Amino acid sequence: MGKNLTKRSEDYSKWYNELVVKADMAENSAVRGCMVIKPYGFAIWEKMQAELDRMFKETGHENAYFPLFVPKSLFEAEEKNAEGFAKECAVVTHYRLQNDPDKPGKLRVDPNAKLEEELVVRPTSEAIIWNTFKGWVQSYRDLPLLINQWANVVRWEMRTRLFLRTAEFLWQEGHTAHATEAEAIDEAKTMNGVYAQFAEEFMAMPVIQGVKTESERFAGAIETFCIEALMQDGKALQAGTSHFLGQNFAKAFDVKFATKEGKQEYVWATSWGVSTRLVGALIMSHSDDNGLVLPPKLAPIQVVIVPIYKGIEQLDAISEKVGPLVKELKAKGISVKFDNRDTHKPGFKFNEYELKGVPVRLAIGQRDLENGTYEVARRDTLAKETVPMDDVVAKIEFLLEDIQKNIYQKAHAFREDNITEVDTYEEFKKVLEEKGGFISAHWDGTNETEEKIKNETKATIRCIPLATENKEGKCIVTGKTSSKRVLFAKAY
Amino acid sequence: MGKNLTKRSEDYSKWYNELVVKADMAENSAVRGCMVIKPYGFAIWEKMQAELDRMFKETGHENAYFPLFVPKSLFEAEEKNAEGFAKECAVVTHYRLQNDPDKPGKLRVDPNAKLEEELVVRPTSEAIIWNTFKGWVQSYRDLPLLINQWANVVRWEMRTRLFLRTAEFLWQEGHTAHATEAEAIDEAKTMNGVYAQFAEEFMAMPVIQGVKTESERFAGAIETFCIEALMQDGKALQAGTSHFLGQNFAKAFDVKFATKEGKQEYVWATSWGVSTRLVGALIMSHSDDNGLVLPPKLAPIQVVIVPIYKGIEQLDAISEKVGPLVKELKAKGISVKFDNRDTHKPGFKFNEYELKGVPVRLAIGQRDLENGTYEVARRDTLAKETVPMDDVVAKIEFLLEDIQKNIYQKAHAFREDNITEVDTYEEFKKVLEEKGGFISAHWDGTNETEEKIKNETKATIRCIPLATENKEGKCIVTGKTSSKRVLFAKAY
Ligand SMILES: [Zn+2]
Ligand SMILES: [Zn+2]
Numbered sequence: 001m002g003k004n005l006t007k008r009s010e011d012y013s014k015w016y017n018e019l020v021v022k023a024d025m026a027e028n029s030a031v032r033g034c035m036v037i038k039p040y041g042f043a044i045w046e047k048m049q050a051e052l053d054r055m056f057k058e059t060g061h062e063n064a065y066f067p068l069f070v071p072k073s074l075f076e077a078e079e080k081n082a083e084g085f086a087k088e089c090a091v092v093t094h095y096r097l098q099n100d101p102d103k104p105g106k107l108r109v110d111p112n113a114k115l116e117e118e119l120v121v122r123p124t125s126e127a128i129i130w131n132t133f134k135g136w137v138q139s140y141r142d143l144p145l146l147i148n149q150w151a152n153v154v155r156w157e158m159r160t161r162l163f164l165r166t167a168e169f170l171w172q173e174g175h176t177a178h179a180t181e182a183e184a185i186d187e188a189k190t191m192n193g194v195y196a197q198f199a200e201e202f203m204a205m206p207v208i209q210g211v212k213t214e215s216e217r218f219a220g221a222i223e224t225f226c227i228e229a230l231m232q233d234g235k236a237l238q239a240g241t242s243h244f245l246g247q248n249f250a251k252a253f254d255v256k257f258a259t260k261e262g263k264q265e266y267v268w269a270t271s272w273g274v275s276t277r278l279v280g281a282l283i284m285s286h287s288d289d290n291g292l293v294l295p296p297k298l299a300p301i302q303v304v305i306v307p308i309y310k311g312i313e314q315l316d317a318i319s320e321k322v323g324p325l326v327k328e329l330k331a332k333g334i335s336v337k338f339d340n341r342d343t344h345k346p347g348f349k350f351n352e353y354e355l356k357g358v359p360v361r362l363a364i365g366q367r368d369l370e371n372g373t374y375e376v377a378r379r380d381t382l383a384k385e386t387v388p389m390d391d392v393v394a395k396i397e398f399l400l401e402d403i404q405k406n407i408y409q410k411a412h413a414f415r416e417d418n419i420t421e422v423d424t425y426e427e428f429k430k431v432l433e434e435k436g437g438f439i440s441a442h443w444d445g446t447n448e449t450e451e452k453i454k455n456e457t458k459a460t461i462r463c464i465p466l467a468t469e470n471k472e473g474k475c476i477v478t479g480k481t482s483s484k485r486v487l488f489a490k491a492y
Numbered sequence: 493m494g495k496n497l498t499k500r501s502e503d504y505s506k507w508y509n510e511l512v513v514k515a516d517m518a519e520n521s522a523v524r525g526c527m528v529i530k531p532y533g534f535a536i537w538e539k540m541q542a543e544l545d546r547m548f549k550e551t552g553h554e555n556a557y558f559p560l561f562v563p564k565s566l567f568e569a570e571e572k573n574a575e576g577f578a579k580e581c582a583v584v585t586h587y588r589l590q591n592d593p594d595k596p597g598k599l600r601v602d603p604n605a606k607l608e609e610e611l612v613v614r615p616t617s618e619a620i621i622w623n624t625f626k627g628w629v630q631s632y633r634d635l636p637l638l639i640n641q642w643a644n645v646v647r648w649e650m651r652t653r654l655f656l657r658t659a660e661f662l663w664q665e666g667h668t669a670h671a672t673e674a675e676a677i678d679e680a681k682t683m684n685g686v687y688a689q690f691a692e693e694f695m696a697m698p699v700i701q702g703v704k705t706e707s708e709r710f711a712g713a714i715e716t717f718c719i720e721a722l723m724q725d726g727k728a729l730q731a732g733t734s735h736f737l738g739q740n741f742a743k744a745f746d747v748k749f750a751t752k753e754g755k756q757e758y759v760w761a762t763s764w765g766v767s768t769r770l771v772g773a774l775i776m777s778h779s780d781d782n783g784l785v786l787p788p789k790l791a792p793i794q795v796v797i798v799p800i801y802k803g804i805e806q807l808d809a810i811s812e813k814v815g816p817l818v819k820e821l822k823a824k825g826i827s828v829k830f831d832n833r834d835t836h837k838p839g840f841k842f843n844e845y846e847l848k849g850v851p852v853r854l855a856i857g858q859r860d861l862e863n864g865t866y867e868v869a870r871r872d873t874l875a876k877e878t879v880p881m882d883d884v885v886a887k888i889e890f891l892l893e894d895i896q897k898n899i900y901q902k903a904h905a906f907r908e909d910n911i912t913e914v915d916t917y918e919e920f921k922k923v924l925e926e927k928g929g930f931i932s933a934h935w936d937g938t939n940e941t942e943e944k945i946k947n948e949t950k951a952t953i954r955c956i957p958l959a960t961e962n963k964e965g966k967c968i969v970t971g972k973t974s975s976k977r978v979l980f981a982k983a984y
Contacts, residue, residue: 029624030566031559031611036624039554039639046555062531063538067523068613068644068660069582072589074522076599086589090561091601092613093585095648097564097578107568109583109610118601119523121560121584121613132521132528141835147531152560152644156587168560343633 007289012233016284020162023292023356033160033167040356043300044279051202052172055194061146061174066128069119074127078252081126084219088156090121121154126271129175130253137177137267139258145177163280164492171275177267184268188244191272192225195240204295204408205229205285206415207239208487210463215447222246228462230415231284234436236462236489239281242272286407292357293380295407296400303329303336303396304358308346308365315340318364328393354379359403360396380407425476432459438489442482444475452477459488499781504725508776512654515784515848525652525659532848535792536771543694544664547686553638553666558620561611566619570744573618576711580648582613613646618763621667622745629669629759631750637669655772656984663767669759676760680736683764684717687732696787696900697721697777698907699731702955707939714738720954722907723776726928728954728981731773734764778899784849785872787899788892795821795828795888796850800838800857807832810856820885846871851895852888872899917968924951930981934974936967944969951980
């Protein structure tokens with residue numbers, strides 16, 4: 001197959017783009033900024049969905065589905081949210097095409113089929129959902145309302161990259177309504193915690209939980225919680241956000257409830273989401289110059305078995321051994337592929353599965369048959385060993401766990417090595433330039449300083465970490481008092 | 493709760509609309525023709541998806557995801573398909589809103605953000621997918637290409653009804669490419685068979701497999717296979733279609749492959765889909781004047797347990813008995829809900845679960861506690877009996893199977909009673925008027941006769957059944973020779 005993958009050290013961004021395409025994850029489409037998610041990439045997204053969906057249900061949420069379109073008058077009801085998304089909205093203005101009288105065989109928009117009110121293709125669903133919630137909430141008995149939606153959304157981004165930023169993307173958006181402020185804040189934190197747990201446990205991607213500064217907050221939120229991860233090139237990636245929305249949407253859509261005491265009060269809201277961007281984060285967290293490295297818990301194929309043979313008789317002998325192994329692995333819930341295609345050579349297959357990040361690869365040839373062994377290779381370290389057939393299932397089970405742990409630890413060590421505390425702006429710029437990663441520094445809490453740093457260095461405040469204790473210091477730019485260090489980075 | 497459901501015999505259509513809303517399945521939204529699928533309705537769709545997805549994967553298909561938007565120039569490439577959908581397309585013409593200078597706080601479409609080429613919101617994805625397949629298929633080794641997509645689509649229907657016909661709906665669309673005509677026809681038939689199996693086994697809905705006449709065919713298809721079901725009001729419902737597309741799309745998008753012999757040939761195509769319409773079909777197949785009747789295999793809650801008590805002590809005593817039962821049922825994969833809400837009375841709960849079609853209802857009160865029994869009610873027949881606690885798990889397991897079978901048999905018997913053979917047009921009109929259902933009659937095979945019957949009676953040819961043997965006869969309208977009876981009906 002010949003990978004010819006650009007090295008990360010040469011051009012990280014080019015490496016990423018090539019890898020996504022060569023590993024059959026996704027490709028650009030004929031629609032500006034929209035991608036096609038190919039079966040191999042989609043299988044990873046499906047595995048992510050299955051785990052997240054289970055976690056949402058375990059925390060009491062139910063799925064529902066709301067319209068793709070938002071009438072303009074609803075879209076503009078919550079002013080800040082509308083402002084935040086107005087500049088990147090796909091707008092439906094007509095509902096019919098007709099034959100173009102000037103161009104035989106071509107179609108044009110039918111000028112007589114103009115909508116009275118334009119429809120915005122949802123960039124996020126707060127507006128349409130809160131307009132619906134109005135009918136669902138009358139009394140405290142109807143609360144909390146814990147709803148999730150799996151959907152596609154569209155944001156007309158100017159610069160797009162496969163998985164990381166696309167005009168259309170797939171995501172889930174949770175939307176909840178609560179009787180009290182405290183309960184809503186708790187929900188927003190809980191779901192941010194669920195995201196963190198998912199990222200670390202399944203994606204093997206360490207994340208920092210924090211809150212966003214005002215300028216980085218979701219349009220319409222009072223507080224935005226987030227999980228931030230560090231990519232191998234030293235840039236940060238926002239992997240999920242969870243918003244406490246206060247009563248902004250309840251007021252915009254007049255959603256009130258009768259308390260136990262019979263008073264009418266506005267409900268309190270949250271929303272939270274993760275998207276196919278996670279697939280990009282997964283790729284960038286672990287993969288190497290040979291291709292993808294996937295965590296076993298999300299790998300579409302966990303084990304691949306490649307036969308090395310000459311002639312049909314050798315293949316038959318190998319198949320006889322491999323058949324029962326495949327059956328046994330499947331019974332244990334391990335996804336396994338026996339690649340007995342006669343159209344490709346073993347070397348080609350080795351390359352392909354390395355590129356596609358299959359965690360464990362078994363090879364079996366004539367000598368293995370004679371010795372009763374398999375050659376077992378792990379994708380993360382590329383280490384190989386010869387394993388007796390009797391031990392191979394246990395070995396595979398061990399490796400799937402060990403690879404999951406190992407790539408997490410590697411990513412975690414890298415992240416820890418790349419959080420640098422600095423106390424001066426000079427040092428800040430030097431570290432940002434020479435080392436990258438997260439920079440932990442004091443900031444005076446003003447938009448102005450944040451903006452100045454962003455303009456001068458391209459670094460933004462990724463978050464105010466939840467786990468960091470308060471400890472006074474002086475802002476690296478203005479010298480004013482700061483109660484706590486915050487994390488800066490250049491970001492995706 | 494007070495169901496106040498219109499009776500089916502009074503107004504079937506009103507009964508359906510009320511039931512969908514009162515059973516919390518779905519509701520109309522602020523967007524014309526688009527519905528909100530509520531959690532209870534969505535849970536049924538999720539169960540359908542899970543089974544179908546498993547069946548698709550077992551038959552070798554993989555999921556992928558393609559853009560929501562289709563550029564107009566791609567949309568119009570396959571002429572018949574474009575013609576078929578042009579009149580009901582939502583069209584995106586702009587990508588930005590701006591503040592309306594005339595109306596403070598309001599937004600308007602930014603006239604400077606007009607797209608160079610309009611984007612059609614996919615009514616179906618053949619165009620965008622075949623434009624992508626062009627890059628995926630070079631050689632016979634790349635075939636067959638067996639792809640499925642779960643997605644939302646939009647067709648600007650003028651008359652809409654919850655689940656049955658909505659402007660936006662959720663569906664799956666399979667799109668496959670093959671080296672030979674025979675293989676593609678076989679695929680289209682196979683997937684129609686998968687739909688039939690799903691409908692009968694999981695939805696407990698008997699269906700007739702057949703092919704569509706030319707006038708009812710999918711736009712761009714050579715042959716459309718379908719499954720047709722009969723609703724309780726005697727109207728037919730098309731529940732799924734599977735199309736053999738010939739080389740139409742391959743030619744429109746220039747998708748060729750090199751054969752083993754090195755020749756360049758166009759590939760052969762199929763597409764096939766079922767949608768949230770199935771939820772409407774499910775409701776209409778089994779439900780009664782008391783509410784939903786759901787097949788156990790698709791019911792979000794299979795068993796509900798309602799405690800009848802006075803005071804917390806009685807509830808505690810009941811909970812102690814119910815706790816282990818719930819655990820045991822869950823361990824068997826049975827979804828069970830213990831409704832111990834103190835805010836609602838047992839009678840209210842009985843009504844609610846009857847309305848929502850929960851297959852098995854257990855009640856337990858003071859006397860049951862003393863006698864060591866449960867009252868067990870089945871939703872399909874409304875029969876109740878008293879069952880010793882020791883036997884209740886076995887009873888539940890029996891009932892879940894028996895209800896699944898029973899509602900299938902009931903629907904099947906109804907369908908068989910409502911297929912009427914007629915040999916004259918007079919008889920045809922009489923049966924259609926007085927009895928409804930499927931009418932099996934000879935037809936001369938021409939569009940003209942089909943059109944005449946449709947215009948005069950509103951009945952259409954639902955399908956030419958695959959299972960019916962050829963047997964000559966005379967067209968009921970023209971008296972010309974016919975090789976086989978076809979099925980007519982008024983349809984949803
Ligand atoms: Zn953060
Ligand atoms: Zn049919």
